[in-house]
Each structure stands twice: as structure tokens, then as C-alpha cells.
Amino acid sequence: MTTSASASVDSGSPTSPDLVRMSASKHFPIKLTKTNFLVWRRQVQSTLIGLNLLGYVDGSVKAPRPFLDSAHTQTNPAYTLWYRQDAILLSAILGSCTDVVQSIVSLADSSADAWSRLARSLASMSRGRIISLKAKLAKNPCGNRTIAAFVADMTEIAGELALADSPVSDEDLAVHIMSQLGDEYSTIYQSLRGRNDCVSIEELTTILEDYERHLREHASATADLVPTANHTQRARSDRHGDRGDRGGMFNRAGGFGQSRGGHHARGSSLGGNRGGLYCRFCDLPSHDTRFCRKLQRFLRENNVTITPPNTNNPTAHVTVSNGDLGQSNAQWIVDSGASHHVATDPNSLNTLMEYEGPDEIRLVMPY
Known part of the structure; x- marks a missing residue:
């Protein structure tokens, strides 16, 4: 008193x-x-x-x-x-x-x-509450959250620890944040490790948000270049019927398009269709694809060898387009859902592997 x-x-x-x-x-x-x-x-x-x-x-x-x-x-x-x-x-x-x-x-x-x-x-x-908060801070993966939401959650946990007389330094909080981001942020993580000064949480948030925006833009641009596989199933009886339903063939524009139905009906109405012959390369009913001169010239100009299909050893179909693919923005579609694709532009593929084979490509035509 x-x-x-x-x-x-x-x-x-x-x-x-x-x-x-x-x-x-x-x-x-x-x-x-x-x-x-x-x-x-x-x-x-x-x-x-x-x-x-x-x-x-x-x-x-x-x-x-x-x-x-x-x-x-x-x-x-x-x-x-x-x-x-x-x-x-x-x-x-x-x-x-x-x-x-x-x-x-x-x-x-x-x-x-x-x-x-x-x-x-x-x-x-x-x-016990402090221990629980520290465990949550150390194991709180970003997942599908945005960088802003993730950092806000981590900062809130650190604030609760500070109120509980167990404060977390900015350096430790930055480590907790960076260690729980995806592998796509490994570049940022390595660059921050090389810094001599401690980065503030505000600066770290700005860096991560800028990189997040870069990743979204890159993913959006890559999505337009991803090749797709067009797989079709036909009944056994179709071998003697319409052969124009196959997807992924050349269209008249020289690129790849999906199959256009109705080739058989269209060919039968033309008097020049020789016994149902139809060229899927020229899109004309006058001759068979195997004997198409335009296709043969195209294959010679692009150094492509045709290998007859072996029914005992199924082979994935690889299709090559003429022209300079590096300067073309047209999307191309590979036939049959093949597991391996070939392209001159590596940006058009998701997973890349160095090709160590001969300097030629064998094309198997689906006759």
C-alpha cells in the first residue's frame, strides 16, 4: 500500500x-x-x-x-x-x-x-497449446492455397505463439514457409539461402506472389502447346467397311484434325470411287493412301521411313507434320494414344527425354 x-x-x-x-x-x-x-x-x-x-x-x-x-x-x-x-x-x-x-x-x-x-x-x-501451435507451424503444407492465404495462415499461427510468450522470429517463420511450398518454388528457396541478410515476411510474401503469378502464366501458355492423343475403337467388322472414321489424320490444311465421319457414304455416291478406295492424306476417293504420290513425296522431303505394321508386335503410331513446327502455332494431335511422342519443339511436350537413336523416324501407317 x-x-x-x-x-x-x-x-x-x-x-x-x-x-x-x-x-x-x-x-x-x-x-x-x-x-x-x-x-x-x-x-x-x-x-x-x-x-x-x-x-x-x-x-x-x-x-x-x-x-x-x-x-x-x-x-x-x-x-x-x-x-x-x-x-x-x-x-x-x-x-x-x-x-x-x-x-x-x-x-x-x-x-x-x-x-x-x-x-x-x-x-x-x-x-500444450503452444506445442500444438508449433507442430502446426512446422507441418502446414501450402497445398492448393494461394501464397497470400498460406502466408496469412502461417503468420496467424506465429501471432498466437507470440501472445503465448513463445514468439517466432521472422527468420524461423520464413524457413517454415519456404519448406512447405511445392517443388516448383525450389529456385526461390535456393536463392534465399544464399542471402546474407534476413528477409522480412513482407518481402518474402511479395517475392513468392510474383513467382506464383509467373507460374500461372507459364502454365497457361504451356496448356496451349500440350499434344493430345486421339484414341478410337472400332468393331472388327469395320475393317471391311468405312475406313474414313480414323481420327488424327491429315486434313487438307496440312495439319492434323479429328476424323470426319461419312467418308464411305460420300465415296459411294461418287462414280469415280474405285471399289471404295479412299486416300486419307488427300481426302479424295480416287486412290488408296498406300499409293498416294503426294504422301510419298511428303515422306521423302521429311526423311520419314514407312515401316509396314506388324500384327505380332503392335507399334505406336507416330505422325510427323510438314513445314516448320517451330514457327507454327497450330495444335497437333497424335493418333492412337501413343505413350511416346516425337516433336521438334520441346515446349510442346510435358515430359522430355533425350533421343539417342538414329537420325531418322519410322512412320507406321495404319492401313
């Missing part, structure tokens, strides 16, 4: 100016639960330090003698003031507790007793 407080008490004033009025909603707005004791304790300590009342709860301000004489007939005014102030503190502490923890302090005799009961009961639970 301060000297001024003692003077006020000795004067016998029942409404001493040193008596601090408190309310839970005003002074302790954060409600105490079983998991936030460390945060709540920091709030209470800061408030009581500002009001010069911390000694009531930590026990440094002892209760004065209740009576001034041995016969216990004369009440000590100092004790009366202490008792009233302590009751105000106890009421504020009780009012800031949620229903699940009010039973812990319901039988407390003083604010110091209530403070001690709460520390014994809830400090271990808060320690």
Missing part, C-alpha cells in the same frame, strides 16, 4: 480516492478459456501494472491486520480499504472467466488465491 493510500485510509474516509473501480468488460475484455491462459494472463498483468494493483494478485501487497487492538473491537481502516480493493479485483477476474473455468475460482478467498488457482490449473493446458 502506498503512503498516500495510508494517509487516505487513516483519515477514515469511506470513499478513498485510492480505491480503483474495475469491470471485467472494460479492463479484461479477453475472456479466459482453458487454452488461452497465457494470453489472458498477459492482459491482466499489463492492466494491473498500469493501475498499480499487480501486488494484490502476486501477493506482494499483504493484507493488513483486520483490527487495531488485541480485543478486536477497533477495525483497521487500512484493512478495510485493502479488502474492498481486493474484492473488486476478484470480481473482475471472475467476470473475465468463461463458464468452463469459473468453477476454478468460485471458492477463492482473494484475488491472489484466484490467480494462483488459475495458474496451477491452466498453465499446463496453455503449454
Whole structure:
């Protein structure tokens, strides 16, 4: 008790100016639960330090003698003031507790007793909360979240740890963030490892968001160049019928297009169709594809060798287009759903592997 407080008490004033009025909603707005004791304790300590009342709860301000004489007939005014102030503190502490923890302090005799009961009961639970937050910080993969959302979640966890008296440095938080991004961010991770200074979380967020935008643009551009496989299934009886349903053949534009049905009906209506012959390269019913002069000239000009199909050893069909593919933006389609594709432009393929075979390509024609 301060000297001024003692003077006020000795004067016998029942409404001493040193008596601090408190309310839970005003002074302790954060409600105490079983998991936030460390945060709540920091709030209470800061408030009581500002009001010069911390000694009531930590026990440094002892209760004065209740009576001034041995016969216990004369009440000590100092004790009366202490008792009233302590009751105000106890009421504020009780009012800031949620229903699940009010039973812990319901039988407390003083604010110091209530403070001690709460520390014994809830400090271990808060320690478990810290361990849980640290585990979540160390194992919280970015997944499908955006960089902004992921960094915000990680920063929130770090903030909760700071409130629980277990702060995380920016350097450690940056390591936790970078170590839980996908492999596509490995370049950024390696560049940051070579820095001598510590990058701030704000700067790291900006770098990652810029790289995320670059990855989206690259993925969008690559999607337009991805080759697709056109797989068709035909009944066994189709071998003697319409042979124009096969997908992935050359069209008149010189590129690749999907199959156009109705070739048989169209050929049968033309008088020049020799017994149902049809060239899928020229798109004309006048001759068979195997004897097409235009196709043979195309194969010679592009150094392509035709290998007759072996029914005992099925081979994937590889189709080569004429012209300079590096300067063409037309999408090309590979027939039959082959597992290996050949292209002059590596950007048109997803998975690349160095070709170590001869300098020629064998084309198997699906006759």
C-alpha cells in the first residue's frame, strides 16, 4: 500500500480516492478459456501494472491486520480499504472467466488465491497449446492455397505463439514457409539461402506472389502447346467397311484434325470411287493412301521411313507434320494414344527425354 493510500485510509474516509473501480468488460475484455491462459494472463498483468494493483494478485501487497487492538473491537481502516480493493479485483477476474473455468475460482478467498488457482490449473493446458501451435507451424503444407492465404495462415499461427510468450522470429517463420511450398518454388528457396541478410515476411510474401503469378502464366501458355492423343475403337467388322472414321489424320490444311465421319457414304455416291478406295492424306476417293504420290513425296522431303505394321508386335503410331513446327502455332494431335511422342519443339511436350537413336523416324501407317 502506498503512503498516500495510508494517509487516505487513516483519515477514515469511506470513499478513498485510492480505491480503483474495475469491470471485467472494460479492463479484461479477453475472456479466459482453458487454452488461452497465457494470453489472458498477459492482459491482466499489463492492466494491473498500469493501475498499480499487480501486488494484490502476486501477493506482494499483504493484507493488513483486520483490527487495531488485541480485543478486536477497533477495525483497521487500512484493512478495510485493502479488502474492498481486493474484492473488486476478484470480481473482475471472475467476470473475465468463461463458464468452463469459473468453477476454478468460485471458492477463492482473494484475488491472489484466484490467480494462483488459475495458474496451477491452466498453465499446463496453455503449454500444450503452444506445442500444438508449433507442430502446426512446422507441418502446414501450402497445398492448393494461394501464397497470400498460406502466408496469412502461417503468420496467424506465429501471432498466437507470440501472445503465448513463445514468439517466432521472422527468420524461423520464413524457413517454415519456404519448406512447405511445392517443388516448383525450389529456385526461390535456393536463392534465399544464399542471402546474407534476413528477409522480412513482407518481402518474402511479395517475392513468392510474383513467382506464383509467373507460374500461372507459364502454365497457361504451356496448356496451349500440350499434344493430345486421339484414341478410337472400332468393331472388327469395320475393317471391311468405312475406313474414313480414323481420327488424327491429315486434313487438307496440312495439319492434323479429328476424323470426319461419312467418308464411305460420300465415296459411294461418287462414280469415280474405285471399289471404295479412299486416300486419307488427300481426302479424295480416287486412290488408296498406300499409293498416294503426294504422301510419298511428303515422306521423302521429311526423311520419314514407312515401316509396314506388324500384327505380332503392335507399334505406336507416330505422325510427323510438314513445314516448320517451330514457327507454327497450330495444335497437333497424335493418333492412337501413343505413350511416346516425337516433336521438334520441346515446349510442346510435358515430359522430355533425350533421343539417342538414329537420325531418322519410322512412320507406321495404319492401313
